[in-house]
Amino acid sequence: xxxxxxxxxxxxxxxxxxxxxxxxxxxxxxxxxxxxxxxxxxxxxxxxxxxxxxxxxxxxxxxxxxxxxxxxxxxxxxxxxxxxxxxxxxxxxxxxxxxxxxxxxxxxxxxxxxxxxxxxxxxxxxxxxxxxxxxxxxxxxxxxxxxxxxxxxxxxxxxxxxxxxxxxxxxxxxxxxxxxxxxxxxxxxxxxxxxxxxxxxxxxxxxxxxxxxxxxxxxxxxxxxxxxxxxxxxxxxxxxxxxxxxxxxxxxxxxxxxxxxxxxxxxxxxxxxxxxxxxxxxxxxxxxxxxxxxxxxxxxxxxxxxxxxxxxxxxxxxxxxxxxxxxxxxxxxxxxxxxxxxxxxxxxxxxxxxxxxxxxxxxxxxxxxxxxxxxxxxxxxxxxxxxxxxxxxxxxxxxxxxxxxxxxxxxxxxxxxxx
Numbered sequence: 476x477x478x479x480x481x482x483x484x485x486x487x488x489x490x491x492x493x494x495x496x497x498x499x500x501x502x503x504x505x506x507x508x509x510x511x512x513x514x515x516x517x518x519x520x521x522x523x524x525x526x527x528x529x530x531x532x533x534x535x536x537x538x539x540x541x542x543x544x545x546x547x548x549x550x551x552x553x554x555x556x557x558x559x560x561x562x563x564x565x566x567x568x569x570x571x572x573x574x575x576x577x578x579x580x581x582x583x584x585x586x587x588x589x590x591x592x593x594x595x596x597x598x599x600x601x602x603x604x605x606x607x608x609x610x611x612x613x614x615x616x617x618x619x620x621x622x623x624x625x626x627x628x629x630x631x632x633x634x635x636x637x638x639x640x641x642x643x644x645x646x647x648x649x650x651x652x653x654x655x656x657x658x659x660x661x662x663x664x665x666x667x668x669x670x671x672x673x674x675x676x677x678x679x680x681x682x683x684x685x686x687x688x689x690x691x692x693x694x695x696x697x698x699x700x701x702x703x704x705x706x707x708x709x710x711x712x713x714x715x716x717x718x719x720x721x722x723x724x725x726x727x728x729x730x731x732x733x734x735x736x737x738x739x740x741x742x743x744x745x746x747x748x749x750x751x752x753x754x755x756x757x758x759x760x761x762x763x764x765x766x767x768x769x770x771x772x773x774x775x776x777x778x779x780x781x782x783x784x785x786x787x788x789x790x791x792x793x794x795x796x797x798x799x800x801x802x803x804x805x806x807x808x809x810x811x812x813x814x815x816x817x818x819x820x821x822x823x824x825x826x827x828x829x830x831x832x833x834x835x836x837x838x839x840x841x842x843x844x845x846x847x848x849x850x851x852x853x854x855x856x857x858x859x860x861x862x863x864x865x866x867x868x869x870x871x872x873x874x875x876x877x878x879x880x881x882x883x884x885x886x887x888x889x890x891x892x893x894x
Contacts, residue, residue: 478793484553490532491560491571498523499567506566507840510699515650523570524603534601536573536738538800539585544601546572551734551796555741559789562745565846572601576609576645579735580656583675586730587719596654596677606651610641610678610705611658611728619863621725622669626659626707628676635661635676635717637684637710643857647680647687648701654679655705658728661721673724677716684710694849733804736811736858740792740818743854744785746847747822750829751781753842757832768832777828788814788821809871812864815854819861822851 480488502519509516527533534546536554549557554573561567568574577600584597599605616623626639639659646652654677661674678685688704690697719727755778758769768774795810804811826848830837837844855861876883 478552478790478797480556481553484549484556487532487535487547487549487553488556488560490530491557494527494530494532494570495560495564495567498526499564499570503564511840513699515648515699517650520566520569524572527570528572528603532571533603534572534581536578536734537581537585538734539582546601551737551799552793555737555793555796558738558741559745559748562742563749565746565843565850568742572603573738575735575738577607578738579731580607580609582734583656583718583727583731587723587727591715592677592718599653604651605653606646606649606700608644608646608649608652608655608701608703609731610644610647610655612643613640614642614704615640619860621658621673621728624658624660624673626657627663628657628659628661628674629663630661630714630721631711633714634711635714637676637678637707637712639707640704641707642704643691644701644703644705645698646700647703647705648690648699652680652700655685656718657707658724661724667722670725671722674721675718675724675727676712677718678707678710678712682710682712684708693853696846696849729808730804732858733799733807733811736815737792737796737799739854739858740788740795740814743818743822743851744789744792746843746850747781747785747788747825750825750844750847751778751785753844754778754781754829754832757829761832774832777832781825781828784821784824788817791817809868812859812867815858816861816864816868819851819854822854823848826851 506516506519509519528545531547534540534544535549535557537546538548538550540546540548558568558573561571561573581597581600584593584600588597600607611621611624612618613624613626616625618624626637626641629636637657637659641657644655647655656675657678658673658675660672662672665672684707686706686708687701688706690701690703693702755769758774758778759767761768792814795807795814798807798810826844830844830848833842833844836842839845
């Protein structure tokens with residue numbers, strides 16, 4: 476399997492790298508100062524979006540992008556190295572209209588919205604004039620098993636009425652967030668099978684009965700766009716806002732997951748690459764006990780281990796992206812579980828080493844390392860905890876071997892007297 480990037484992709488990589496270097500990094504200090512003051516820096520982001528769109532660096536993540544829609548159509552494999560570059564600067568993806576959760580919601584609406592829904596919700600998202608959020612996880616149940624979700628979506632005449640509580644809803648405080656895609660139980664009588672009882676519905680953020688309760692800190696870090704807790708109390712929306720049909724919530728959620736995990740994992744790899752660069756710079760510059768610390772064997776081991784682990788993870792993610800392109804999301808369930816597991820474990824290992832090399836400075840906001848570590852630790856839980864993905868991979872292996880149980884006994888060399 477050849478993962479050499481094409482001339483087109485290499486040119487796009489250069490463009491994205493230059494965009495970060497020329498347009499974004501000069502504003503990085505101001506961006507972080509604005510965020511620290513509790514203000515979302517739209518005055519920085521909106522002009523950058525216009526430049527990126529004019530340069531063709533727009534909606535790069537969507538293989539199904541139509542000719543009449545704004546952006547540059549790329550496969551998952553072509554987009555993956557661009558996501559890696561964007562990952563080096565946590566606020567970069569939005570400038571290219573490639574940020575989560577909007578990228579996942581765009582794909583969801585692209586695949587399953589009807590004409591009226593596309594006109595009202597998808598077109599503004601593709602245009603970058605609005606943002607959105609995705610409301611699935613709940614505080615009162617183990618959301619790693621999504622059949623536990625208890626938020627209700629009840630039909631009442633020409634409306635649906637929503638009641639429930641969601642949390643860790645990314646982007647709900649973004650000043651341009653206009654709607655949430657909400658997953659809940661539409662079959663309250665439990666007539667249907669467990670995986671056919673849930674539905675998805677579009678809820679405008681200004682709907683009466685929808686309240687943003689709080690922005691939840693993650694390891695004491697507040698995301699300026701929000702990781703929010705939402706409450707729905709008799710929240711009424713038109714029946715026309717239902718995505719797909721009742722009972723299709725799980726099928727729609729699965730369609731949303733595969734490419735999004737490739738994006739997350741490649742951004743993680745980009746953060747790990749930057750952490751490794753910073754670790755090496757620090758080791759070359761820092762002296763302890765009369766020597767540059769890069770000369771100590773344990774520091775060299777950390778650098779080498781980080782290098783090979785990043786490269787291994789990247790190859791696994793690129794293979795998953797290639798399989799998504801060739802076989803589709805449904806066929807790649809195990810692949811996307813594997814990369815999500817590997818990426819989370821990679822980030823906490825590499826960032827832990829980098830912070831240790833930096834010493835106390837690595838714990839501060841003076842470098843991006845503390846934030847990267849926080850995000851990496853959260854990644855062990857977001858989009859399904861590690862244990863769920865381990866279970867998925869293990870079951871696939873057991874099924875594979877179980878189909879030909881006993882075949883490998885040919886490799887045994889049991890003495891004749893013991894048979």
